[in-house]
Amino acid sequence: xxxxxDDFDRPKEECGVVGFWTHPEMKAEVARMAFFSLYALQHxxxxxxxxxxxxxxxxxxHKGMGLVSQVFDETAMTNLKGHFGIGHNRYSTTGDSHxxxxxxxxxxxxxxPLSVAHNGNVTNAAALRKALMERGVGLMSTSDTEVITQYxxxxxxxxxRTAPRWEQRLAQLLDVAEGAYSxxxxxxxxxxxxxxxxxxxxxxxxxxxxxxxxxMGWMVASESSALLTLGAKHLREVGxxxxxxxxxxxxxxxxxxxxxxxxxxxxFEHVYFARPDSKIEGQTVQVVRQRMGTQLxxxxxxxxxxxxxxxxxxxxxxxAYAEATGLPQTEGLIKNRYIGRTFIEPTQEMRxxxxxxxxxxxxxxxxxxxxxxxxxxxxxxxxxxxxxxLVREAGKAKEVHVRIAxxxxxxxxxxxxxxxxxxxxxxxQMDVDAMCKAIGADSLAFLSPEGLHKAVRGDEPKPxxxxxxxxxxxxxxxxxxxxxxxxxxxxxx
Ligand code: AMP
Numbered sequence: 001x002x003x004x005x006d007d008f009d010r011p012k013e014e015c016g017v018v019g020f021w022t023h024p025e026m027k028a029e030v031a032r033m034a035f036f037s038l039y040a041l042q043h044x045x046x047x048x049x050x051x052x053x054x055x056x057x058x059x060x061x062h063k064g065m066g067l068v069s070q071v072f073d074e075t076a077m078t079n080l081k082g083h084f085g086i087g088h089n090r091y092s093t094t095g096d097s098h099x100x101x102x103x104x105x106x107x108x109x110x111x112x113p114l115s116v117a118h119n120g121n122v123t124n125a126a127a128l129r130k131a132l133m134e135r136g137v138g139l140m141s142t143s144d145t146e147v148i149t150q151y152x153x154x155x156x157x158x159x160x161r162t163a164p165r166w167e168q169r170l171a172q173l174l175d176v177a178e179g180a181y182s183x184x185x186x187x188x189x190x191x192x193x194x195x196x197x198x199x200x201x202x203x204x205x206x207x208x209x210x211x212x213x214x215x216m217g218w219m220v221a222s223e224s225s226a227l228l229t230l231g232a233k234h235l236r237e238v239g240x241x242x243x244x245x246x247x248x249x250x251x252x253x254x255x256x257x258x259x260x261x262x263x264x265x266x267x268f269e270h271v272y273f274a275r276p277d278s279k280i281e282g283q284t285v286q287v288v289r290q291r292m293g294t295q296l297x298x299x300x301x302x303x304x305x306x307x308x309x310x311x312x313x314x315x316x317x318x319x320a321y322a323e324a325t326g327l328p329q330t331e332g333l334i335k336n337r338y339i340g341r342t343f344i345e346p347t348q349e350m351r352x353x354x355x356x357x358x359x360x361x362x363x364x365x366x367x368x369x370x371x372x373x374x375x376x377x378x379x380x381x382x383x384x385x386x387x388x389x390l391v392r393e394a395g396k397a398k399e400v401h402v403r404i405a406x407x408x409x410x411x412x413x414x415x416x417x418x419x420x421x422x423x424x425x426x427x428x429q430m431d432v433d434a435m436c437k438a439i440g441a442d443s444l445a446f447l448s449p450e451g452l453h454k455a456v457r458g459d460e461p462k463p464x465x466x467x468x469x470x471x472x473x474x475x476x477x478x479x480x481x482x483x484x485x486x487x488x489x490x491x492x493x
Contacts, residue, residue, distance in 0.1 A: 016041030022217030120180030199240025293320030308332030
């Protein structure tokens with residue numbers, strides 16, 4: 001059996017979270033709202049989905065493996081009753097794929113029920129785990145979310161253990177937990193939302209009104225697109241290091257956010273992860289991606305006839321690249337949108353098959369042409385290798401020039417984005433010329449890290465720091481624990 005600790009060498013919690021609190025007399029259908037908001041955040045995780053709903057006395061929970069639409073059928077929805085609740089989509093990984101890792105986590109405590117849903121990766125989870133075990137707390141899974149839940153349930157002794165003091169417990173968690181965590185926490189009568197002090201993963205706050213314009217309550221979600229889906233008003237983002245309580249008294253900031261300047265929001269959310277219609281740091285992601293395309297055109301123009309993007313995440317950059325270079329834009333690839341993300345298959349062979357299953361080349365638009373193909377990123381290189389072949393062989397393109405709207409990824413992410421370990425990252429193993437050969441392109445160029453920052457900052461209203469460790473290796477937190485286990489694994493290979 002694999003040691004539990006082995007699982008810490010791999011980030012795995014890039015997820016979507018939602019939380020709702022509504023006035024009981026408004027009779028809002030919280031489970032249905034959670035369902036549709038999780039649906040809106042499906043891109044953040046397809047491995048499992050779950051929700052916990054409470055009427056203040058009883059918590060009902062339902063979770064399972066698969067897409068939101070597969071996990072919640074009518075019977076499950078009918079049983080989920082209450083006026084507040086939390087929900088979660090879990091991202092799939094190459095690692096342990098099991099329903100025991102599905103969220104929310106739920107435990108009974110001396111002070112009533114406690115349910116937690118988490119997006120991110122706590123980088124010192126191993127140390128916190130050990131500390132908990134030394135205090136006699138038993139753990140059932142490898143998940144850092146379980147560690148968070150138990151840390152809240154059994155905090156380092158308070159003077160007065162008879163009072164719940166959830167806010168103190170959450171604040172204490174902020175002091176000890178390192179890395180990325182956007183959390184929604186449900187207690188007997190409150191919903192809490194909180195973000196790690198570096199603000200690595202997004203989380204935003206919205207207000208729900210009914211058809212007559214009466215305030216029904218509030219919701220939090222990983223991305224604002226989930227608020228739009230429910231017609232909620234996007235009030236603001238939960239600040240880095242901020243703890244918010246939502247209950248019958250409305251929204252209360254229990255702990256104010258830290259200064260934005262000291263934050264390290266994940267820049268990859270802008271590059272790939274977030275939906276283009278979401279607002280992050282006050283900016284619509286679509287617009288940020290367009291700026292990446294404009295910048296890429298400045299840094300890496302190409303002698304070509306047409307430009308097209310790999311659907312979907314690179315389409316805004318491709319559009320802007322074409323506009324900035326003056327090259328005509330076309331559709332080069334048609335994607336089967338029902339096949340799912342190529343990343344979700346555990347073996348390399350299955351991943352390769354899925355790329356072929358997912359795209360067809362449009363020969364009518366490509367034949368005999370020198371084409372620029374834009375994608376948002378190269379991770380293992382699997383996708384790009386397959387696509388270049390497809391565009392040449394099925395599309396009959398004369399030349400294929402690949403442009404990537406982000407820098408080469410040569411470092412693993414330990415803060416929650418499931419990229420790959422260093423030995424599988426193409427850019428960590430070879431330089432750009434060798435990559436170009438390996439994917440079979442006529443030319444290959446990436447956006448520079450400076451260009452990416454420029455595009456992301458744009459006209460951002462607030463100064464805000466970003467984590468770009470996957471591109472630069474500058475980690476904002478101590479990752480030596482992961483680096484050591486990576487080195488050990490490479491040595492063993
Ligand atoms: P690869 O085939 O390993 O080079 O992966 C690159 C492709 O996967 C690109 O088309 C990206 O749009 C997409 N991608 C990048 N990062 C991720 C991620 N964390 N999860 C899923 N897909 C990703």
